[in-house]
Amino acid sequence: MSDNQLYWLRNDLRIRDNHALWHACDKGNVIAVCLITPDTWQDHDDAGVKIDFWLRSLRTLKASFDELGIPLRIVHCKRFSDSPQALLQLARETDAQGIFFNDEYGIHEQDRDDAVSEAFADASLTCHRYADQVLFMPGSLRTQEGSMYKVFSQFRKQANQRLHDSLPECLPAPNRQTLSGVTSDTVPESIPGFAPASKEQQETWPAGEQAANSRLKLFAEEILFDYKDLRDQPAVDGTSRLSAYLTIGVLSARQCLHAAVAANQGELDSGNPGAVAWVSELLWREFYKHILVCYPRVSRSRAFRPETEAVPWRDDPEGLAAWQQGRTGIPIVDAAMRQLLATGWMHNRLRMISAMFLTKNLLIDWREGESWFMRHLIDGDLASNNGGWQWSASTGTDSAPYFRVFNPVTQSQRFDPEGHFIRTWIPELRDLDAKQIHQPPAGDLFGTADYPRPIVDLGDSRKRAIAAFKSLGDQS
Incomplete structure (x- = not known):
């Protein structure tokens, strides 16, 4: 046989x-x-x-x-x-x-x-x-009542306790085997219906295990310890940039975990703040995969919190198109969306800012944004993308309270204070100073004639979103 x-x-x-x-x-x-x-x-x-x-x-x-x-x-x-x-x-x-x-x-x-x-x-x-794909079998981390966690901090606490007891091992490559006599097929260059990546995108994301492990090594040795301080600054190479490799399994979560613990002198949730913060991000990824399995409705494009299915989302095709193409008149949002279109990737802080702008300031259904991101992200992952969008839209597990609405201008001033990231992706604003670039002045005297005016008033739209969510409680 x-x-x-x-x-x-x-x-x-x-x-x-x-x-x-x-x-x-x-x-x-x-x-x-x-x-x-x-x-x-x-x-x-x-x-x-x-x-x-x-x-x-x-x-x-x-x-x-x-x-x-x-x-x-x-x-x-x-x-x-x-x-x-x-x-x-x-x-x-x-x-x-x-x-x-x-x-x-x-x-x-x-x-x-x-x-x-x-x-x-x-x-x-x-x-x-x-x-x-995961550190723990989905559903194996449970509350004292026997249910899956709905709050990340509690999930992380038990996960860390398990990892303290025993880190999951990393298996080596298998040995060379005897030739089976079965011939190999050629890997196609492309798949009909899917546009190939640009040369710039391919150079930005070199493929394969060697490239992934080289990036992991660089991150662990040169970036990890400053990760907590730099991870929210989009103009800085302060994140791991490993998500694309994790999504298609060129790299495993176990390999990442071992690299972080080794760099942190064997510590898991103490020691260097950057290493601790990155381990926490790995566990966020884990958390959302467990949610996907234990609460299947999120796989069906349903809100994790059923009551938020009644949010009166706006039908605004023009606003949605402006957001998709980076023409909202809000520089940090537009720079983020243009980065996505050009590179197939977006900095995580900017994912939160742009998602909250769509769901709160424009009051457009989070599912529109979730789908748009998946259609353009090189690291598009159902669990993480859905979890992030529902967090921003206040419809998901462990989500932001509905009254927490990021002000994109304030976020921009805080995380891109000199406007370096904005200048990279919105060249029509490159000549503005560090104060004006976050909220360009009206008129063309400052060289902003080619840049649109804001499509929404941030203050008024924030009030509208809060009222829309508050009405859910009033109806119950």
């Missing part, structure tokens, strides 16, 4: 610290397989720049597979629902005895994975699944 095994890769494009790959190689000769499912990817608003990054990373992974003697098969399907039959057919063609894969989260991903498990069981083939 053959000892061939399928390793089904998705968003785990690495050979190191990959649970499904490691255990598959330990069981027999491995044939790696990935499914191209463009129709579902489009339904999920995956960005062209993200698909391009995934394909480039897959090509570097294939080179690593070649060195390990692992063939890579690429199967073109249309939708997730085609996965069971496509994988079973490949198992029969390669005489594979089972399949190994790392679980993914979200209702469509979980339904797909469950369907594959059932299909292989029905065919008397084995199926091995691993919780590789």
Whole structure:
């Protein structure tokens, strides 16, 4: 009997610290397989720049597979629902005895994975699944009442206690295997329906494990200790810039956690404030994935807090378009949106500012913003994107109180005081001084004729948003 095994890769494009790959190689000769499912990817608003990054990373992974003697098969399907039959057919063609894969989260991903498990069981083939994307199995951290946490600070406290007891280990790369005789397929350069990334975007986001580990090393050695002080300044390289690698699994959360703890002399939640703050951000990522599994309604574009489904969101196509294109007349918001369009990425502080401007000052449904971000972000992740948008819109778990409305001008003055970030992305304002650039004067005497006037009054729109949310309580 053959000892061939399928390793089904998705968003785990690495050979190191990959649970499904490691255990598959330990069981027999491995044939790696990935499914191209463009129709579902489009339904999920995956960005062209993200698909391009995934394909480039897959090509570097294939080179690593070649060195390990692992063939890579690429199967073109249309939708997730085609996965069971496509994988079973490949198992029969390669005489594979089972399949190994790392679980993914979200209702469509979980339904797909469950369907594959059932299909292989029905065919008397084995199926091995691993919780590789997360530090803890979703749902395993619970309150004393037995429910999933709804407040991050309480979730983080238990997570830290667990991590103090034992850090999850990082697995090495598997050993080279005996050639299976199965030939590899060529990784496509692009996928129809997804615009390729620009040369600038590809240079900004080099693909593959080596690039990811080089960035992690640079961050841990040169940026991490100042992270708490610099992470909110968009003009400074003060964040990890690892989110894109984490999203498609070129890097694991465990690798990041170990790098932070090692740099912090073995400490997890004490010691250097920058390291502690970054570990907390890793746990925010974890928290939102647990929420996705334990409260499936957020996968269905529903508010985490059901009562906020009644918020009277405004239908404002012109305002939405101005926000999307960075033409709102609010410099920090416009600079952020232009950064997103040009690079496929946005600084986290700016994600909060631009999200709150859309949902509070324009009172436009957070789902419009969530979808727009996913269609343009190289690091678009359902759990983190949804969690961030619902936090800003005051509809989610552990969300900002509805009366907390960021003033984008004040935020700009605080986190980009000299206007360096604004000048980078709004060249028509580059000649304004540090005081004027956050709130340009009317008229063209200062060289701002090409820049729009604000589309909304910040003070009046804040009052409107507070009244809209307050009315929910009045109706109950």
